[in-house]
Amino acid sequence: MQRQYSRKAFLIGLIMLLVLLSGAVSVSAQTAAPTIISPEIAPDGTVTFRYVNDTATRVQVMGEWSKDATGTYFCNSPAWPTPDMVKDATGVWTYSVKLDPNYYNYRFYVWYEGATRAVNVPDPLNPPWDPTGINSQVFVPGPGVEWLGPQNVPHGKLQVVWYFSAAAQVDRRMTVYTPPDYDKTKQTYPTLYLSHGGSGNDVDWSTQGDAYNILDNLIAAHTARPMVVVMTNFNGIPGSTPGYRGDLIGNVIPYVEANYKYVKLNDRKIADGVIVGSAIVKRLHGTPDTLKDYVISLRQAIQ
Numbered sequence: 001m002q003r004q005y006s007r008k009a010f011l012i013g014l015i016m017l018l019v020l021l022s023g024a025v026s027v028s029a030q031t032a033a034p035t036i037i038s039p040e041i042a043p044d045g046t047v048t049f050r051y052v053n054d055t056a057t058r059v060q061v062m063g064e065w066s067k068d069a070t071g072t073y074f075c076n077s078p079a080w081p082t083p084d085m086v087k088d089a090t091g092v093w094t095y096s097v098k099l100d101p102n103y104y105n106y107r108f109y110v111w112y113e114g115a116t117r118a119v120n121v122p123d124p125l126n127p128p129w130d131p132t133g134i135n136s137q138v139f140v141p142g143p144g145v146e147w148l149g150p151q152n153v154p155h156g157k158l159q160v161v162w163y164f165s166a167a168a169q170v171d172r173r174m175t176v177y178t179p180p181d182y183d184k185t186k187q188t189y190p191t192l193y194l195s196h197g198g199s200g201n202d203v204d205w206s207t208q209g210d211a212y213n214i215l216d217n218l219i220a221a222h223t224a225r226p227m228v229v230v231m232t233n234f235n236g237i238p239g240s241t242p243g244y245r246g247d248l249i250g251n252v253i254p255y256v257e258a259n260y261k262y263v264k265l266n267d268r269k270i271a272d273g274v275i276v277g278s279a280i281v282k283r284l285h286g287t288p289d290t291l292k293d294y295v296i297s298l299r300q301a302i303q
Helices: 002-031 211-220 240-259 275-285 290-294 298-302
Strands: 046-052 058-063 092-098 102-111 119-121 136-140 157-165 170-178 191-195 228-231 268-272
Touching (some): 046 058, 046 102, 157 240, 170 240
Parallel strands (some): 191 228, 191 268
Antiparallel strands (some): 046 092, 058 102, 102 136, 157 170
């Protein structure tokens, strides 16, 4: 009888415990903080940016959506607008703006009490794919920009690759894009080498330039050939342009050709299109070595 009573008491206690736990979970679910989304894009193109920081005294969002009198977007960061965000009682800063369909870079300026300069940060809720990227990106879909931004098409891969640079005597990084199904076929691919602009790095093309999505979309539309794209980093290489040339010839290109399926004909190019990188590549074109056969300028190609 005592054993039956103990078993009954145990079961009653277990049921009460489960009821209490269920109630605790229910209360926790009811009091959980709402999910904060940034950026949030409305059907009419209104984009709402949010930044969570209860200790900041001022937060601004800087984005490249300012236009000149002709309707052309400013590209230089000093011309980007930096409107103030509004803080609510929970420490969430918010700013909304209606944007045309396009792809935009943005970041936050965060001010603290007594500071003479703002802290410059990408959106923590929408960080660039690589932590060395300085901007976040937002894509506003719409007519005429289908080739920009993420679309429902097969996707390639972005990878950070490390190689040893004899010129710098250290391991250096570059970013490499491989097209969809690269790992599933024995096909060889043309190779495009890209150089970034001043104060940038190898991830600029895939963050600020959205090269990853653009390549996926153009390849899917059969307006670009599937290719391997190598995004280099000329920062920190001794010897300026000759040093960069030596790194490309002696380290970058041999590494790529040893590790990727490339076309072995005169079908690989070094290209650029951002101010400092463009100047470097134009100087490479004038050099008396085999590299000049593989150099084009995106500015010239666009013209």
